[in-house]
Amino acid sequence: MAYVLGLDLGTSALKGLLIDEKGTIIGSATADYPLIHPASGYSEQDPNEWLKACEQVFESLQTTVADFGEQLAGISFSGQMHSLVVLDEEQRVLRNAILWNDVRTTTQCETIMADFGEELLAITKNIALEGFTLPKILWIQENEPELWGKVRHILLPKDYLGYWLTGTMHMDYSDAAGTLMLDVAEKQWSQAVLEQFAIPSNYLPKLIDSSGQTGILQPNLAEKYGIQQEVKIFAGGADNACAAIGAGILSVETGMVSIGTSGVFLSYEDQQLPTYQGKLHLFNHGIKDRYYSMGVTLAAGHSLSWFKDTFAADLSFEELLAGIDAIEPGAERLLFTPYIVGERTPHVDSQIRGSFIGIDTNHTLTHFAKAVLEGITFSLKDSQQLMETIAGKTFEKIVSVGGGAKNPDWLQMQADIFNSEIVCLTAEEGPGLGAAMLAATGLGWFEDLQACSETFVSYRPGALPNPQNVEKYQKLYPIYQKVYGATKVISEAFCDE
Known part of the structure; x- marks a missing residue:
């Protein structure tokens, strides 16, 4: 029976959940990585740690699940929202990722709301807060202009992991909505926001549905972990969106x-x-x-x-x-x-x-x-x-x-x-289940997420008022x-x- 792998890239660890077509959990693995706090209110992470963690998860599942390499059919992701990853033209990471819980951007948020607040709310349906991605970009523009001059790609954490697995760059709508650069209703990058804050549109990845296929697992990784068939990779979603899917x-x-x-x-x-x-x-x-x-x-x-x-x-x-x-x-x-x-x-x-x-x-x-x-x-x-x-x-x-x-x-x-x-x-x-459900739906195991939920999600009584x-x-x-x-x-x- 074929398997899907939901990878939940959280703030402190990457969790992998391996599930079969009946919704049965076949295996799971977790790999931790450190937070970096270079100053008060700063919260960062080395994106390379996410890649190491993914390799550890693959190694663990290869060891503990006998037919992992034979039955893995699809992978999708849940990711910590808002955290900023910047790459140069050679797709190299330029600095530590600035995480969602970093609060250095109060001044940038105040500037955004004072100069563009009404327009931003109309386009993105949200106000500027320190956690979002746009203020972090402005902080780099203002405080690290030389580095900003080298930036050619802007990604979120799960999308950087997806790039490493496939060689292609994408971002799903649920995660893009948390950047403050997406026109939420029109489902496209907002040219008005990008022009207001001098962000070239070609720095941003192609947008895609959460269950949309972004590529296949790169051959070198498949060979390394004994994977014998083509493994399809799907975009995945923001952690809260995936948690909601996994909760039905x-x-x-x-x-x-x-x-x-x-x-x-x-x-x-x-x-x-x-x-x-x-x-x-x-x-x-x-x-x-x-x-x-x-x-x-x-x-x-x-x-x-x-x-x-x-x-x-x-x-x-x-x-x-x-x-x-x-x-x-x-x-x-x-x-x-x-x-x-x-x-x-x-x-x-x-x-x-x-x-x-x-x-x-x-x-x-x-x-x-x-x-x-x-x-x-x-x-x-x-x-x-x-x-x-x-x-x-x-x-x-x-x-x-x-x-x-x-x-x-x-x-x-x-x-x-x-x-x-x-x-x-x-x-x-948690969100890993939602990620696995996106992969299962993307593979065509189910007509839609509602049908997938009927197999993958079940409840027990809690309380009545x-x-x-x-x-x-x-x-x-x-x-x-x-x-x-x-x-x-x-x-x-x-x-x-």
């Missing part, structure tokens, strides 16, 4: 909440683009001619980890959260806002900081732990509310993935706060929303000191 987010009635270090509330969008005016991210999906919107909480799981490490380092997460179900919604009038590293949605504010509001002598460690979970979930509800009020969405169910799906009490809290059925993945494989708790949270949520405005001035005053 293929209809407007289903949302996804993902709680890792950061948190994401994501929704499928059809051909009719909503007008979020930059309040939410809006990107092309990995599904042809479709889109997805999402809001981001910068410190979701990070807030819980910070709280545990600071106030309960000797406890496990299970011990810390034991007993939260016995405390009524609202943690007896204790609220937490998870703005401990600033916030993204709905408040684009790098200066705001977190807070506990309503502390009194009755509150125990368990009250605080419950308040932290509620605050994280309220912050993600902010994104849900924008989708419901601006686009008129109604979510029949929400797929919970990541850390928030591991605790039954937190799942119940999500059902109650989102007022929606919560389901979980039977086997949570408790009407009494829903009513209580509906009263608490507007109070939570007031905390941002009440603490904004205080946070700004601290920054002025």
Whole structure:
């Protein structure tokens, strides 16, 4: 039986997921690589480390899966979004990649929005933030002009890996949407953006659908790893798009909440683009001619980890959260806002900081732990509310993935706060599964991603809303929303000191 390989090029590791035509996982492998922090707020990576990691993944699968070389038929990718890779005319890497979590570009973002903000939002459906690719290009133009003079190719991480595997350069629409250079509705590089910021259009790769074929595995690599037949390579998608595909987010009635270090509330969008005016991210999906919107909480799981490490380092997460179900919604009038590293949605504010509001002598460690979970979930509800009020969405169910799906009490809290059925993945494989599904669809194993999802994706029950708790949270949520405005001035005053 033939196999597809989904390669998930993340921030800290490359993960390979080998799957057969029935959706069965045949093998997996992971290879780590380092982050580079040359200065405060800088985050970089050597693109050559991604290639070494890919070789390690191939070597591992060749060793552990006896028929890897005989049955591998297709490869596709999921990639960390926004990170900038620049090559010269000989296709050589010119500098370390500037990653999505690099925040050196505040000045460039301010300039973009002041000079071109309305036009940028109309074209790309997003506002300029430090994570996006365009501000990073401007930073190189301004701070490394000699190097910029040598640039001839601009890629994103997964696309550089794809170039190494095939010898061709492409970028799919879902990743291109995160560069701030794509006309999202027209699905083409925006000449207006490129001309405004002096970026030659021939520096950018050919655009392609996520399940579109970009080439075949280069013969030298096939020979090295004992691959005996032609292996087709497919473009792949941005990590959030692939995560949505791997979670089966293929209809407007289903949302996804993902709680890792950061948190994401994501929704499928059809051909009719909503007008979020930059309040939410809006990107092309990995599904042809479709889109997805999402809001981001910068410190979701990070807030819980910070709280545990600071106030309960000797406890496990299970011990810390034991007993939260016995405390009524609202943690007896204790609220937490998870703005401990600033916030993204709905408040684009790098200066705001977190807070506990309503502390009194009755509150125990368990009250605080419950308040932290509620605050994280309220912050993600902010994104849900924008989708419901601006686009008129109604979510029949929400797929919970990541850390928030591991605790039954937190799942119940999500059902109650989102007022929606919560389901979980039977086997949570992340963006790598979405990448594998793109390869399987590209090979023609399935008519489309919906058909592929019916084979590759399955769910287990999570939680149903408790009407009494829903009513209580509906009263608490507007109070939570007031905390941002009440603490904004205080946070700004601290920054002025």
